[in-house]
Amino acid sequence: MDFAIRRANPDEYDLLGEITAQAYLRDGLLDFGESDEYLGELRDVAKRAAAAEVLVAVENGRLLGGVTFVPGGGPMADIAGAGEAEIRMLAVDRAARGRGAGEALVRACVDRARATEACVRIVLSTQRTMRSAHRIYERLDFVRTPERDWNPLPHLDDITLLTYQLTL
Template identity: 85%
Template structure:
C-alpha cells in the first residue's frame, strides 16, 4: 500500500504531536529531555496548523509521521527569507522508519514550494546528528548553507543548527 501525504486533520493533531515528541526524545535531540521547552512546541500541532501547513503521512489508516511546511514566512518561519518556504519538525514514527516516509514528506513540501507563487527556494534547519534526514535532503538536491547555520539557544554554544536549501 502506498504512502499518502495530505494536510493533517484536527483529530490527528494529538497523535502527530506524540510521534514528533517521541521521535525527538528517542533520538536524543532535546538537550533537556522531557524538561526541554521545545518539547511543548513539538507536541502543539494545533498551534503549528494555525500558522502553517501541517502534513501527515499515512499508510491506510496508520499515521506514520508528519512535517510542518511554512510557505511564506510568518510565526513558524525560523530562517526563511522573502521568496523562501521552510520545512520544520519532520518526524517519522520509529516503526515506520526506513520505509520512505521521510522522503515522501520532504518531496511533498518541495512540490508545495514549487506551487507557491514567488517561491524560489526551500530552506530547513537540522541538527548535526540527524544523519538519515541529511541523506534524504542531499538525495533530493538540497545543499548545505553553512553561512546560514544558527543557534536557537544562544546561551548554549553547542546547539548550532545546520541549514540546507534547495533552489527551485
C-alpha cells in the same frame, strides 16, 4: 510506497504531536529531555496548523509521521526570508522508518514550494546528529548553507543548527 501524503486532520494533531515529540526524545535531539521547552512546541500541532501547513504520511489509516511546511514568513518560520519556504519538524514514527515516508513528506513540501507564487527556494534547519534526514535532503538535491547555520539557544554554545536549501 503504500501511503498517502495529505494535510493533517484536527483529530490527528495529538497523535502527530506525540510521534514528533517521541522521535526527538528517543533520538536524543532534546538537550533537557522531558523538561525541554521545545518539546511543547513539538507536541502543539494545532498551533503549527494555524500558522502553516501540517502534512502527514498515512498508511491504511495509520499515521506514520508528519512535517510542517511554512510557505514563507510568519510565526512558524525560523530562517525563511523573502521568496523562501521552510520545512520544519520532520518526524517519522520509529516503527515506520526506512520505508520512504520521510522522503515523501519532504518531496510534498518541495512540490508545495514550487506551487507557491514567488517562491524561489526552500530552506530548513537540522541538527548535526539527524544523519538520516541529511541523507534525504542531499538525495533531493538540497545543499548545505553553512553561512546560514544558527543557534536557537545562544546561551548554549553547542546547539548550532545546520541549514540546507534547495533552489527551485
